[in-house]
Amino acid sequence: MAAIATTGSPLRQALRVREYRLLLGTQLAVGLTQPLLFFTQGWYVTTAAPDGKAVIYLGALGASRGVAFLSYVLFGGAFADRFPRRRVLIVSQFAALAMTVAIGALLLVPSVRDGEGWLLPLMIVLFATFGLIQGQDGPTRTSMLRDVVPEALLSSALSLFFMIVSAALLVAAPFSGWSLEHLGVGSTYLISAVGPAAVLACAMAMTSAGSAADPDARRESVWENLRGGLEVLAEQPAVRWTVLLTWLSTAAGLSVMGILIGAWVKDVLHLGAAGWGMLALFWGIGSVLSTTYLMTRPSLQHRGWLFLGSCFGLGVAVLGFSLVRAIPIAFAFNALAGVSFMVMNTVGIGIVQAIVPNRVLGRVTGLLLLGGGLMQVTGLLVGLLAAAIGIERTYPIAALVIISVSMLVLLRQRPLRDLD
Template sequence: MPQGALAFRDFRLLFAGVVLISFVMPMQYLTQVFWVQQHYPGSEVMYVGLIGAARGLAMILFGLLGGALADRLERRALLIATQVAALAINAAVAVLMLAMPLGDATILPLLALTFFAAGNMAVDLPARQAATPAIVGMAALPSAITLQMVAQQVTFPLALPLVGYLNDHLEPGQVYALTLLAWVAVLPLLLALRFRSRGTGGAGDGVLRNIRDGLAYTRREPTLFAVVTIVLAIQVLGMPGPATLGPSWMRNVLGLTPTQFGFMAMTWGLGTFAASLFFFWRGHLPGRTATLRAAALGFAAGAIVFAHSRFVPLTAVANFALGFALVGTMVSSTTIAQRTVQEHMRGRVMGLFPLAMGLAMVAALPVGGAAQLTSLQAVFPIMAWLTLATVALVLLAARPRPLPEPTR
């Protein structure tokens, strides 16, 4: 049954922490976007792209490192350390946004702190994913993955209208500072964890050797290679438009106010929420390769509609479909990867998922630059059709095989 993962005390604590962090993450990113729009209106698209690129570059660099650390260190201690660092970094970001000590040049240290915050998150993600089988076992792993997605997505539609409302009534720096309250609860939850899970691979070698071995292992394993390639195609080509640069599209092309944007963005969150509940109740679907194929093609189709629509209700439907399909892609790809990978490589393989997210964010910089030189209306359709073409080619060339049902 899907509820099986909740029977484990440590998973319930981890689950609660994911809910809190997932609530503040979209609030932090969108508040930074509103801060840029307020203080740098003439360079908004480029600076939003730079924020995305800083986050993405950090996730590329630290995702591989985080995967190697998750295979070398005690994972509970690593999770606690990353969240202590997250609190410190985000507090510094709030101070910069409130005080602007360097005037217009404040964007430079803010980009640097954004880089380190994303890098810290890229270390946290593979450690959390690699620790999950040690907490719940392999039989309950699919439900645990789905529940973590539910924890992330149930908060998403709630956070977006709130962040729009708060930024209509408070300064962005004040809103960002409010998000720090989440760690008042997150840190005690992590400190209460009892499980121990030490990585079993690569401790005798250097970290760079660990990273190389993880990449080589993924390339040799056909199912893992196919799954990672599909995720990369969705993240790098599909995500920069509607996700990273979506706020600028909705403000500048559709003409929405911050509050209206919050409700429009909520449709993406509703799509992710609906998908999370769907896969929670249909727990046998995430491990099927047909689910991954359908979700990847569905995301590409949603991106095409989003890019061509100027009719707000149709854009809302496309945004809902994008959120639904993205969850389907990530739940199925993560489940298949977790059930395929050998234990001594688990952290390094799971570290490729934040790397894919990082590549999506870095891709926002050239996409944002091209949109600054031409227009968002010209660039978004090109990216959407490239997404469909690339996903179709990948699905024809790479066919991940179905997996047997796991045992405890």
């Protein structure tokens, strides 16, 4: 890690680091293009599914991505510690570029675009590659922050790192809706290939993260590497409950606000693809506001209370969203959900980064990010529940699960609650 000037705010000092700026470039590329993949996959399934079956197919989409993510993310975290993180990032993004172009080309074929016969299930299986890429990309790039930024600057650097994604969503969300309506699913999917290409360009220009964070890990099996990450959870109750509550809140909250949202937008709010894009825009606005606040703080205090409060706030936001039908109020609750989720995510990763040694950081980050995969697998169960009892009853149930568990952890887990 290169020496930097020590004048100015922590954020300004971090921005003087060339490697950090390149890492921000990768985050911007992901933030601008991953929503295109997410929205295109969801809208394709929503419109191609048989009448009345959209929630089941959306649940299957989430489950396929989630199974792929869950089956790989722990290995992705181990590889991020076991091998040079820059090299791991380059290899994974080459694979992402190839898969995105191939799937986008398929979506240009009329029979595939319409989801005829067995082609809709086939595309859902192919969309699962999105989960594989996330399973390697998340632990690798998040762990690379420790490789490029001094520890004293990490809090502000981490907040800006996530704020970039939130800000990018302000552009990506409405563009996704416009592109789906005017260019179609195939062209929109192909546009998203710009993302891995840009990440590759930034990664190849980097010089840090060129050696393994844990060189000794290669002398052990990958399974032994994974056990090293689990030992941290066993030894550190604050980290353990940060991970577990992140899993629960993400799985319950985003299974409805992310996986089933296409059906809610179409059938409950009676909006089209552009309306879905605008709804997501408000999530992005909330995320930007929260991360901007966190970014301007030289250091985070009362992190335990902040994390627990954000989990509780996510439940309240989902509950409010489920109870209203007025479009402006629904958009406002979606913005509150964006605020809460981004604070939970940023502060949770900040807790892990502050406590966990760098040599096992990739593995523990992978464990934390398991929530994203659990969310998508839960999406299938939630989709089946929505088909059985109605989507309008399913959303409040998810919200109440988050609220009740957050309160239980707040009352019973002092190591996390008192974490400063």
